[in-house]
Amino acid sequence: MGLELKGKTAIVTGASRGIGKALACTCAGLGADLAIAARQEGPLKETADEIAKKYNVKVLPVSCDVTKLGDLENLVEKTRKEYGKIDILVNNAGVSSQYAFNEQPLEDIEKLVYTNYLGYVRLIRLVINEMMERKSGAIINMVSGSTLCDPLPRTFVTYASIKVGLKAFLKGLFWEIRDSGVKITSLLPGVTDTDLTGKLQNVSADASRLMSTEAIENAVKFALTVPANVCPLEISIINQRTPWVKPVIPFKQEHPDK
Numbered sequence: 454m455g456l457e458l459k460g461k462t463a464i465v466t467g468a469s470r471g472i473g474k475a476l477a478c479t480c481a482g483l484g485a486d487l488a489i490a491a492r493q494e495g496p497l498k499e500t501a502d503e504i505a506k507k508y509n510v511k512v513l514p515v516s517c518d519v520t521k522l523g524d525l526e527n528l529v530e531k532t533r534k535e536y537g538k539i540d541i542l543v544n545n546a547g548v549s550s551q552y553a554f555n556e557q558p559l560e561d562i563e564k565l566v567y568t569n570y571l572g573y574v575r576l577i578r579l580v581i582n583e584m585m586e587r588k589s590g591a592i593i594n595m596v597s598g599s600t601l602c603d604p605l606p607r608t609f610v611t612y613a614s615i616k617v618g619l620k621a622f623l624k625g626l627f628w629e630i631r632d633s634g635v636k637i638t639s640l641l642p643g644v645t646d647t648d649l650t651g652k653l654q655n656v657s658a659d660a661s662r663l664m665s666t667e668a669i670e671n672a673v674k675f676a677l678t679v680p681a682n683v684c685p686l687e688i689s690i691i692n693q694r695t696p697w698v699k700p701v702i703p704f705k706q707e708h709p710d711k
């Protein structure tokens with residue numbers, strides 16, 4: 454990789470494992486210094502040490518629960534104190550919950566909204582003015598390929614509809630501030646081999662249908678290295694045999710005709 458992001462600073466949330474860790478490595482491989490965030494301090498510190506050593510960049514681990522406004526404010530404050538500015542935000546931390554809606558725990562619904570929607574929107578609000586004043590910055594957001602399905606995949610309607618809302622917010626924000634020099638990008642990955650999918654029923658039963666993080670890493674590299682006057686608004690990264698297409702997920706529900 455080149456060093457196109459040398460001298461830049463990136464915050465990556467949900468970076469202790471999975472897609473977030475892969476994207477933190479992508480930014481570090483391009484030369485950016487990092488602030489990485491997740492809730493559990495141990496794995497976060499291990500990841501920070503690993504990335505710093507491998508890519509020879511600075512990596513600041515900040516324990517942060519993105520559902521808590523105070524934690525987000527602390528993340529931004531610590532990053533500014535360490536590096537003086539924030540050039541790139543990779544909003545990635547997320548949780549899943551796969552249930553028929555009538556059986557979905559009420560606390561999961563709240564967790565999805567606070568993590569997968571409010572966590573993203575609030576963190577953007579905390580960094581956007583600095584980027585707009587500097588007339589540069591990139592905000593990469595992990596949405597989901599499930600938002601491309603209409604109707605949304607069964608047993609994922611809460612998760613996917615919150616991601617649809619997020620995607621709509623991001624597109625609207627892009628148009629609202631498109632003269633500002635700040636880029637807003639939504640990534641729409643298909644089903645990827647991480648701990649998150651490992652926990653889902655049936656999704657990972659046929660591992661050949663899962664994709665690795667490689668194509669998502671390439672998409673982020675693309676988004677962060679296009680010319681200054683170009684913004685990749687939405688990038689879909691769908692595996693050829695994605696389980697979303699058909700039968701989406703093997704369902705518990707019987708078809709009404711049966």
Ligand SMILES: NC(=O)c1ccc[n+]([C@@H]2O[C@H](COP(=O)([O-])OP(=O)(O)OC[C@H]3O[C@@H](n4cnc5c(N)ncnc54)[C@H](OP(=O)(O)O)[C@@H]3O)[C@@H](O)[C@H]2O)c1
Nearest residue numbers: 467469471472491492493518519546547644645647648649
């Ligand atoms: N895997 C897929 O197939 C897939 C497809 C499309 C989109 N996505 C999206 O991609 C993102 C990452 O997914 P993944 O598969 O990489 O998940 P993962 O392997 O479970 O990793 C999730 C990361 O987010 C952190 N995290 C979770 N809740 C958090 C919170 N409240 N505050 C701060 N950090 C939190 C976790 O660390 P801690 O637990 O220590 O906090 C971990 O670092 C999510 O937004 C997901 O919706 C995933």
